[in-house]
Amino acid sequence: MRGRHDMTLATQHRPLRESTDLAVRVEGLGKRYGDTAALDGFDLAVPRGTVCGLLGPNGAGKSTAIRILCTLLRPDSGRAEVDGFDVVRQPMHVRYRIGLVGQNSAVDEVLSTRANLEMFGRLYHLSPRAARRRADELLAQFALTEHADQSPRKFSGGMRRRLDLAAGIIMSPPVLFLDEPTAALDPVHRSDVWAGVRSLVAQGTTVLLTTHYLDEADQLADHISVIDHGRVIAEGTPDELKTALGGDQLDIVPAESADLGAARDVLARVTGTEPQVHEAARRLTVPVRNRVNALTETLREMESAGLAVHDVALRRPTLDEVFVRLTGNAPSHESP
Ligand SMILES: Nc1ncnc2c1ncn2[C@@H]1O[C@H](COP(=O)(O)OP(=O)(O)OP(=O)(O)O)[C@@H](O)[C@H]1O
Ligand SMILES: [Mg+2]
Structure with missing residues (x-):
């Protein structure tokens, strides 16, 4: 996966010293779609080994930010580094170090569930045996073992989401991006996902997640950035946010x-x-x-x-109360 061209760039652009403790560093990111400023001076700093929650109303720019950080979209202005590598100049290095579970499912509908996971493992250059072993581990972790031989075509939203997550963490990536990882999951399966995320973090993975479920951010995130109209309007630990907004x-x-x-x-x-x-x-x-x-x-x-x-x-106020006061919007999904 590492092209020669890319390696050359890596030696030319050594990551800045102060960014070595940061898994994600974003400065003044801008992205327009026609007249819409999806991102407008977006800043973010995520220390290694932590979970950062990106909260914001529909259309705030969360998915746009994630797509830029995953090198799927080029920013118009500003800069972003993931694991010390520049997303525009060193995209292959970035791709090598990240996992992504996007807002929409990316699994194949013809292959069986196990074959899907093995395919993702093979894409990451695992041997057939190692890919099979990893697939089995993930099937068990996300309670999909008994569906391993079925195609995900007929899966419920929750089962599909669990398969998406499993595929996203095949390689236990240093940095994992989760765009609304538990949308449409029932409470039991949400806690399965939370447990999965926590165990990855315990192994050293840094997680950047977006969510509309404020209790999810409260549960998982060390640090929360609230984004509205393409920029961060408040940030802090869940407790700091609650305290800052009226005690x-x-x-x-x-x-x-x-x-x-x-x-x-x-x-x-x-x-x-x-x-x-x-x-x-x-x-x-x-x-x-x-x-x-x-x-x-x-x-x-x-x-x-x-x-x-x-x-x-x-x-103490709930995060919902904090969110409403900051953005003037109720979160768009009810927390169960
Ligand atoms: N491909 C696109 N073409 C045109 N406009 C877009 C495109 N993608 C996003 N936008 C616009 O950019 C803004 C930010 O969208 P984005 O998807 O990043 O928001 P979001 O915070 O992820 O919202 P949601 O909570 O609904 O997922 C919105 O106004 C959206 O309509
Ligand atoms: Mg989105």
Whole structure:
């Protein structure tokens, strides 16, 4: 797979020193489709051996970024390195070091499931025996052994997704790109995938994944970048993101539905922020900075206004709440 031309380039363009701890380094990436700026000054730095979650609403530019990093698409501007190699100047070196599970399935519909995995192994120059052994390991890991001799043509979305993942990690690549790896998977199979990802990371693989499931990012990602309109609008650990966006959430459930309006006025006055009203749950939610003061003052004001309280809770925001506040969009798939 390594062309001579490519090797020459590798010696000419030694990776920059400071990038040696980074598996992915992106600076000011831009990509337009006609009038649409799919990426517009996109930056990213993913340390080796970590999981980075790329979150963003539909059309934010996530898949475009992944496609550029996997050398499937050329950027218009900026630069990107994967495992120290430039995606534009050294694409073969990059391809040699990555696995990709794209948003759409890439498996062959005529071959059996086992034959598909063996074929991917052979593409990566495994011997027939080694390819067969690896295929068997992956079939077991993704609970596909009993379907090994069937073609994926009649697979459910979840089974196909598991086969895609297995094919993407044939070589335990140093850097793995997963574009919505668990879309359409039921909770059990999502956790199978999560376990698979975790075991790869434990062996040293760096993972960059996109997802609409915020709990997935919360579970898997060491670091999250939120992308909107082609650029990063917030980043940090899941905890940092939750903290940066208004600290704790205060939930109040008045004893009477009829008191929701009056309770909302109390909360708005005490916290200076308009609470969210969840009519069905009879719950009011508002972000608070000074948690204990906000709690005690709210309860005192509720009492002096003659409003009985059924329940009260101070909690960390969910990533969904963070995401909505950042992008103004609800995530496009419901978390199960
Ligand atoms: N081949 C293409 N031709 C024209 N426009 C495109 C093409 N691919 C993507 N776009 C546009 O570029 C923008 C970014 O798309 P991209 O697929 O990267 O978003 P995404 O974040 O992956 O969205 P999703 O969550 O829906 O997968 C969108 O406005 C999209 O319509
Ligand atoms: Mg996409």
